[in-house]
Amino acid sequence: MGFKGEKTRKKILDDAAHLFRTKGFGATSINDLLEATGVTKGSLYFHFPGKDDLGLEYLRQASERFMDFIDEGLEGDTAAQKLDSFLRLALDYHRGRGFVGGCLFGNTALETSDTAPAFAQMTAEVFLEWKRKLAAIIAHAQDEGAIHQGRTAESLAEFVIAVLEGGIMQSRLHKTEEPMNNCIETLRLMLFIPNPGSDQRRSH
């Protein structure tokens, strides 16, 4: 495919993003896509054999970007700072979008788990990889003495993902920052040990 073809393909993926993120993959129609991308039906089908191919490619690229972000986008010298950074940047991301669209992976999990195996399988891999990456950070933070050690790093990673997804859900529903912010602050209180390295350990 030439440069112009690549550019059209990329434009279709970019312009379809808002539809996929707000309406979901199933409810986004071919007509919605033609309207949002401005390409002809012939051009759309030249680049993607069907709507699901476009949707799956969008999901694949979004998951790559998300994994790169976890690998390279987190700030901090210690693992605890990196986890803290992840929580802060997640809130910033959703606040910056006015809590519209939510988490693409959470949306797709609930939309497709029982009905669209190709989407569900790709989403399941995203969640497993997300958990693995967070568990690695949390294991280091546990070694640093900065994170609750009563559960395995993998269990805590799954818990962190649950809290974020449930917080995003409530903020997206009510279109207010408060639920996601509260869920993250409550999670911090329960997860992080204040003053790691000092004699004081978590106690209430």
Added chain:
Amino acid sequence: MGFKGEKTRKKILDDAAHLFRTKGFGATSINDLLEATGVTKGSLYFHFPGKDDLGLEYLRQASERFMDFIDEGLEGDTAAQKLDSFLRLALDYHRGRGFVGGCLFGNTALETSDTAPAFAQMTAEVFLEWKRKLAAIIAHAQDEGAIHQGRTAESLAEFVIAVLEGGIMQSRLHKTEEPMNNCIETLRLMLFIPNPGSDQRRSH
């Protein structure tokens, strides 16, 4: 409406349940509904002017049943036992359905928050009422000294809902009990104070 009419109306709502819970409201077509309910198109439209009317009525009745369950279905003499019972019964419910369908209200939150105001508004009211009811139980459990007191009862209720929804999401996606079970066990560890009333308070 006579007895037979009431019976048909109830049958439509009952038979539509699996579709709404697995596919969502938007992706369930009139043809899906005719096939699942076995009624004629004329009968369907006699009872419900449109698909959304049927969907909203199903959502309204499901939310009433859920609120009744919280008011009357929880076991235990103390508030902490009632909260514990809620967590246990939630896991039992989803395990009993093989993690198919998930939480109707979480599904509907993510499906409709940005695109279907009538559904989103009804779902927002369900989440607020759910939070109020849990917060009342948690406030009592805090008074009993059985629950973490570092956050308000309302904040903890929102957090409990987030953990459950995020746990259900991951169990529904992977079709295994482990994520929801782990999220609930981790929540218990972080929320409940062992041996309330004794000298021992939470410490690790």
